[in-house]
Amino acid sequence: MSEQMNYGEDYKFIPVTSVMSGLGQEVTSDIYSLTIQVVNLCMVGNTNHSQAWTLIDAGMPKSADKIIHEAENRFGTDARPNAIVLTHGHFDHVGAIIELIEHWDVPVYAHELEIPYLTGVKSYPAPDPTVEGGLVAKMSPYFPNEPINLGSHVKPLPSDGTVPSMLEWNWIHTPGHSPGHISLYRQSDGALIAGDAFVTVKQESLFKTLVQDQEISGPPRYLTTDWQQAWDSVKKLSDLKPQIAITGHGMPMKGQELTDNLTKLAIDFDVIAIPKYGRYVDGSQN
C-alpha cells in the first residue's frame, strides 16, 4: 500500500443494535442488503460472477470481517467487488472501509463534495444532541465525526451521472443530509438505493430503531445540516417513482406502500421530517 489510510481519532465501536443486525436479504435477484447493527449496505451484482459486483457503503466500525464473510457466502471464496460506492461519508457508512480496501484492493467512489470528508481535509459538523428526537440524538455526541483519510483510494464519481462498474445505474445528487450525499437509481426496474436521503425507520427513536418499526422518515436528524436541500432531494427521488427503495436505515420498501409513503414525505416533509427545534433547523448552522 503506497500511502497510509486512517480513521478519525474518535473512531470506535458503537454499541447500538437492532433486531435486523447481521441479517441479509435479497431485495431483487442482484441486490443483496445486509444490516450491520443499525445500518444497511448493499451488494449489487449477479451471484454467478464472484468479481463483478459492487459494494454500496461500508457498514459500522469494526464490521469488516462480517462484510467479507457475507460477500464470500454470496459470491464465493474468491469474492471481491470491482468497486465500493459511498452514498456519503458518515461513520456508519464508512465504518469498515479501510480494512475492506486493504483486503480487496479496490477503488472507492464518492461525490466530489464528499471527498474532503474522506481525505482528512474536513470534519462533518458535530452531531446535534439538542435536536428534537429522543435518545439516539442524545447519544449522538458519542458518534465519530472526524474525517477519515482514504488518500488516493477515493475518487470522485464521473460528472455525467454514470457509476463506474454499475452499468445500468445512475447516481443522483441528493444533498441536505450531507453536502455530497448521493442516491443510486436503476431505471429498468425502478430500484433505488437512497442512503440517508430518507429512511424507513425513525432513527431518532432508540426503540423503533431496535425493533425496526417501519415508518418512512426524513434523513436522520442529528446529522442533517441543510433541511431545505434535504426536502428538495426527497422531491427529486419521489419524482422518479421508484418501485423498490433500500435506505441506509430500516427495511426495504416496495410498490404501492413506497409510492404512497414517499409521496406523502415529499409533500409533508416540513411536518414529518424537519425537527421543530435544533441547531441546524433555523439555517444558521452554528
Ligand SMILES: [Zn+2]
Ligand atoms: Zn448519514
Ligand SMILES: [Zn+2]
Ligand atoms: Zn446513516
